Amino acid sequence: xxxxxxxxxxxxxxxxxxxxxxxxxxxxxxxxxxxxxxxxxxxxxxxxxxxxxxxxxxxxxxxxxxxxxxxxxxxxxxxxxxxxxxxxxxxxxxxxxxxxxxxxxxxxxxxxxxxxxxxxxxxxxxxxxxxxxxxxxxxxxxxxxxxxxxxxxxxxxxxxxxxxxxxxxxxxxxxxxxxxxxxxxxxxxxxxxxxxxxxxxxxxxxxxxxxxxxxxxxxxxxxxxxxxxxxxxxxxxxxxxxxxxxxxxxxxxxxxxxxxxxxxxxxxxxxxxxxxxxxxxxxxxxxxxxxxxxxxxxxxx
DNA sequence: GTCCAGGATCGGA
DNA sequence: TCCGATCATGGA
Numbered sequence: 001x002x003x004x005x006x007x008x009x010x011x012x013x014x015x016x017x018x019x020x021x022x023x024x025x026x027x028x029x030x031x032x033x034x035x036x037x038x039x040x041x042x043x044x045x046x047x048x049x050x051x052x053x054x055x056x057x058x059x060x061x062x063x064x065x066x067x068x069x070x071x072x073x074x075x076x077x078x079x080x081x082x083x084x085x086x087x088x089x090x091x092x093x094x095x096x097x098x099x100x101x102x103x104x105x106x107x108x109x110x111x112x113x114x115x116x117x118x119x120x121x122x123x124x125x126x127x128x129x130x131x132x133x134x135x136x137x138x139x140x141x142x143x144x145x146x147x148x149x150x151x152x153x154x155x156x157x158x159x160x161x162x163x164x165x166x167x168x169x170x171x172x173x174x175x176x177x178x179x180x181x182x183x184x185x186x187x188x189x190x191x192x193x194x195x196x197x198x199x200x201x202x203x204x205x206x207x208x209x210x211x212x213x214x215x216x217x218x219x220x221x222x223x224x225x226x227x228x229x230x231x232x233x234x235x236x237x238x239x240x241x242x243x244x245x246x247x248x249x250x251x252x253x254x255x256x257x258x259x260x261x262x263x264x265x266x267x268x269x270x271x272x273x274x275x276x277x278x279x280x281x282x283x284x285x286x287x288x289x290x291x292x293x294x295x296x297x298x299x300x301x
Numbered sequence: 302g303t304c305c306a307g308g309a310t311c312g313g314a
Numbered sequence: 315t316c317c318g319a320t321c322a323t324g325g326a
Contacts, residue, residue, distance in 0.1 A: 136306090139326080140325095141325055183322090183323065184323090185321080185323050230309080246307075248307035249308085251307080266308095
């Protein structure tokens with residue numbers, strides 16, 4: 001039975017896609033599990049927003065190259081199909097990436113096997129920047145709640161009961177008090193600084209895409225509340241700079257235990273990740289993160 | 302009630 | 315350059 005209030009279609013990738021790993025690995029905060037409309041044969045099903053349009057993404061099998069899509073009526077299906085392909089980085093040769101990383105070492109081989117089909121997403125740079133500013137010193141459920149509150153309070157409707165991520169202008173106009181009410185906490189002034197710079201043109205997020213890596217990082221780190229880790233995440237998840245290696249507490253633990261003989265220096269962890277995994281450091285980091293979060297607790301890692 | 306979270310900033314050595 | 319205290323809030 002096909003749900004009458006949505007349009008369903010199928011998107012075919014050239015390589016395989018693991019929707020659960022890609023949407024559930026913590027790189028994006030606005031996807032949430034939701035039953036795929038009109039179908040019960042989906043092993044995995046999420047609802048979220050891509051480029052201001054609400055969308056269901058589903059998969060019957062995590063190791064295939066097809067993704068099922070459902071859209072609100074009136075949404076152009078072929079345009080949405082292209083957005084999904086772009087958002088999920090269809091042009092990344094995941095088989096070559098995984099083959100290359102698997103040969104690095106046994107730990108990485110296990111992480112790749114577990115998260116096979118994981119895609120580094122191409123998120124909107126502004127949403128990515130804002131989200132990771134808000135991620136500082138929060139757990140993932142709290143980040144998701146914070147971002148959802150912001151969208152519902154300041155974002156426009158996206159269809160299917162979802163909301164667009166608020167623009168920099170909307171955040172700026174709302175002000176710190178509203179941000180606090182959405183759960184931003186002490187990060188309110190950081191998000192305000194980011195919104196002001198973007199809205200006023202002091203930070204040109206489109207121009208950042210054209211900059212050499214370190215210049216792009218410097219531009220992002222001018223924003224209050226954006227340090228080495230947040231800037232790395234924005235470069236990786238918002239600009240697809242696959243050569244960066246974001247180090248959070250979990251990657252720090254992984255690197256300390258498996259690659260640095262117990263050393264807990266965060267900068268050393270980032271350097272070692274880049275040295276070891278080179279142009280695929282970003283993918284390596286995300287496989288390690290997804291693997292660690294699903295196999296360890298904070299105390300035994 | 303306690304602990305900690307996909308860290309960054311600031312001031313003082 | 316490096317170290318430690320501090321930040322506001324909620325989930326576990």
